[in-house]
Amino acid sequence: VIGIDVGGANLKVVTGNGADIHYCPLWQESPITDVLSPYSGTSAAVVMSGELADGFSNKTEGIRFIVDAVRAALPDAVFYGTDGRFHPGADRSLAAANWLASADWLRELFPNGILVDIGSTTTDIIPLEPFDTLKGLSDLDRLQRGMLVYTGLLRAPVASLLRSVILAGTPTLVSNELFAVSADVHLVLGHIRPDEYAVPTPDGADVSIPASLQRLSRVVCSDLEEIGQEGAYAVAERFWQEQCSLISSQIERLDPLHEKEIIFAGVGARVLAGSLEGCLLADRIGEMADALPAYAVREVALRNGGP
């Protein structure tokens, strides 16, 4: 039995032996079937979040595309839906059910927990119980409840959270061009290593602290000759403050009395745990935390007696 998570850029497969992560963009002619053909002959439980990709004119079309591509390699695959059930084929409930699969598995381990799963692009904030209240929620529903926050460790445009920064005491409006991303912020702040900068650089230049500082200086239409490294660091620090504040305000909204156990998962878990209070999922379940929805959908299928 394998678990599969079809995202917008990556396809993750969890087998009995560990996790395989395949780069598999959905905005081009997608290689889903080719990527999955080595796994043919196994039972598969699948969860998806890639159906919103630009290549599809609506979610129904995206879901149908992904289901057809997976079944071309794995005809007996079943698909986890936001109703908490497995489906044999395309269904509107399949849209963005990855976070629910994670919750469905983790709720038994952490019944008093809130999962804060910070990925490269988004952060899911999920109170694990009562589980029934999570069923049926679309991404839109979650945006409205503060359970889906569109900010992540690597891909967030720096300008997305900033309207101005303070440089040497002077408030300064920012550019909204895609000059720098959150990966630049976290690289210069020492939160990630260059090999963890797993997205294209906005300017196509190299992954290094000097290049990231240069990109950050462009956010105020400047360069390092003009604002110095301290100016670029000021942009990075302001963004990270704002990112922490956005995430913590939504956690607060979902747990105003601080009664819950906060559990950090995802590529940004360690960074976030350095600034906010909570524990690391990886400390509790090991390396499978890195491929959480794929692992969880497999566990949920096994718990239910197999796909």
Place this chain on the structure above:
Amino acid sequence: VIGIDVGGANLKVVTGNGADIHYCPLWQESPITDVLSPYSGTSAAVVMSGELADGFSNKTEGIRFIVDAVRAALPDAVFYGTDGRFHPGADRSLAAANWLASADWLRELFPNGILVDIGSTTTDIIPLEPFDTLKGLSDLDRLQRGMLVYTGLLRAPVASLLRSVILAGTPTLVSNELFAVSADVHLVLGHIRPDEYAVPTPDGADVSIPASLQRLSRVVCSDLEEIGQEGAYAVAERFWQEQCSLISSQIERLDPLHEKEIIFAGVGARVLAGSLEGCLLADRIGEMADALPAYAVREVALRNGGP
């Protein structure tokens, strides 16, 4: 004598007969020299704003590239700088002097004016007198004074000004993906025609009101099946309110006593004049308002006795 404005995406040439607009991106191997070779043999006054393009590691490199490319076609060209003077070759003062050239010419026509020049990407807000206080200002200086506002009619990411929107009474966080741009907003609000949507669509789909509504619905991770057209219009209206508010707050900051004449120029002039108080430059100087810096740099050169 011709006037030339080298921007990041377009190169504009004003001759005695009118304006030519050439698509000439600076983020690839740039065709500047080829584009300008038909004008060889004329005297040229040049102003630039493309030196911040991603292809250059700093402004000095960008300026040198542009100067060399222009002079390969027009060896005697002179370049207007932020010091209000013409230079025969590369100089740090050449960075982003296009707005100053416009001001240098218009200050004689509108000594009590504030020019509000809303382009596809940015909005310049320039008090035309005292002119000497404008000299030497970099883009960074202007961001700090509220004289450069990074929002425009076509290219602004919708998420750049919104952290949440109200959908049917419910506050809703937004995605920071580049799902929709200001051109989508202004198309669905009837502010521009499809042929004025002069930028690539974010999803590569067509330029039409239904396609723009679809793109706007993605800003809340949704589609039109889920939120309906009224939901997509709510996103558009909220963005436009925020865009107007951002621009008018900076005008207010530069003219707190409402003593100045506000003059709208640029591709968004008519749209802005529908919501804010002021007059249209095009009503005063005709179609040359559409290629303002190129026209202005030529006029300033002629006023000074020619390039």
